[in-house]
Amino acid sequence: MPTTSSDLLIVPAEQQSNLTIRAKALAFADPRSRHLLTQLDELAPQVQPVVLAGEWGTGRELLARRLHERSGRTGLFSSLNCASLSRRHGAAELFGYVPRAYAGTSGSRVGWFGTANGGSLYLDEIADLPRELQQELARVLQEGSILRLGSSQRTEVDVRLIAGSSVELAQAVEAGHFEVRLWEFIGPGLVSIPPLRERPADLLPLARHFLAQHAERLGCAPPALTSDDEAALIDYPWPGNIRELEQVLHTALLTTSTAGLQLGKLLTRLHRR
Ligand SMILES: Nc1ncnc2c1ncn2[C@@H]1O[C@H](COP(=O)(O)OP(=O)(O)OP(=O)(O)O)[C@@H](O)[C@H]1O
Ligand SMILES: [Mg+2]
Structure with a gap:
């Protein structure tokens, strides 16, 4: 368990592996931050996706790592900004591919979901995910399986999804810019991080x-x-x-x-x- 002084929450050595080196001590003194930590600690051991909604620089990734640390999940924490996914190969980057999926490729890739299997995948700025990948992600959450590029069979995965967003996803859904089916899966786990x-x-x-x-x-x-x-x-x-x-x-x-x-x-x- 982390120890707390009046305003610093010190993460002990054995829990530091998934926190960045620079974030071993987390400062959470305000009652709103304490409330936020309690809320996250309650969500941590559950399987449902979580959305960390907050402005730029509010500590979303740090909290995503902490959520994973306290989830009891033994797999890796992987972190990815959706805006960095390649337009052409985004599906292969996320879900992986089998040998010879592309002309000239003999190897395979497990993709981000494969890497995070048994652990947690943090998808920051999820609203930047291309529409077809939003649709596929909703299906992955519904079925608990991914379709690797070039494969005809889905592969079961056990990945806790943590999404980050600096835009109001409910508004993006209303404006028709975010997939309503994906929102139905992740919206119930919305946690607002105050500026x-x-x-x-x-x-x-x-x-x-x-x-x-x-x-x-x-x-x-x-x-x-x-x-x-x-x-x-x-x-x-x-x-x-x-x-x-x-x-x-x-x-x-x-x-x-x-x-x-x-x-x-x-x-x-x-x-x-
Ligand atoms: N409560 C905290 N205690 C100590 N350090 C913190 C705390 N919250 C955030 N930080 C530090 O502040 C910086 C920004 O945090 P982080 O990268 O998690 O924010 P973010 O919301 O993901 O930012 P961005 O919008 O840039 O992606 C990091 O260096 C992180 O270690
Ligand atoms: Mg971030």
Whole structure:
């Protein structure tokens, strides 16, 4: 079990394998974040697909990894951004292919679903999945099997689907841009991840966490946040959420002088861009 201090949730060594190296300590201090973690912990051991809906940089992938860690599933966690799938070969990338499926290919590929068999597959920005693959994915979820390219038989798979989305999928369905059958399968597992500005109690613990983490990497002592720094962090709207917060603190550390971090100046410059 992870240990918790007032604002840091430390993931112990044996659970770290699927978390990124940089995310061993998760800062979740705000009541909304604590609620989110409870919600995810309840969903973790179930088989139903989960949709992590939130803005860019809110920690969707990190939470997807945590969901997998706590699922009890022994297979791998695989992560893929749907926008990166090839237009022509997307089905083969996702579901794999058998020998000689293409002219000139003698080998086979298990595809993303094969790799995640027994584990979890995180499909980020699922609305970017081409329509025919959305339809096929709905079928995979319904039947628990995939059709490898070039094969005439479906292969059973046991993959927990975790989808990520920064667009409102219900609206995309209404607008006719997202497959209603797929939505029927994944919609019941929708979990909203609030943007950083809506969980204010996370802000300073996260900021201190990133300062300590990056200072350690740079081999220097983490500078303390002054009250001006804290006020500047609180004033800024964080459109890029936690990812932006991390980048800002990293930049501040690299450019810090004897005058300190001077986050107010840095954030004013960013705001003007
Ligand atoms: N609660 C947290 N505690 C510590 N670090 C966090 C937390 N949430 C997110 N991070 C860190 O913030 C960064 C962004 O998180 P992540 O990549 O999971 O977000 P995302 O929503 O998938 O982002 P993107 O929209 O860019 O795909 C990562 O470096 C992650 O480790
Ligand atoms: Mg991501």
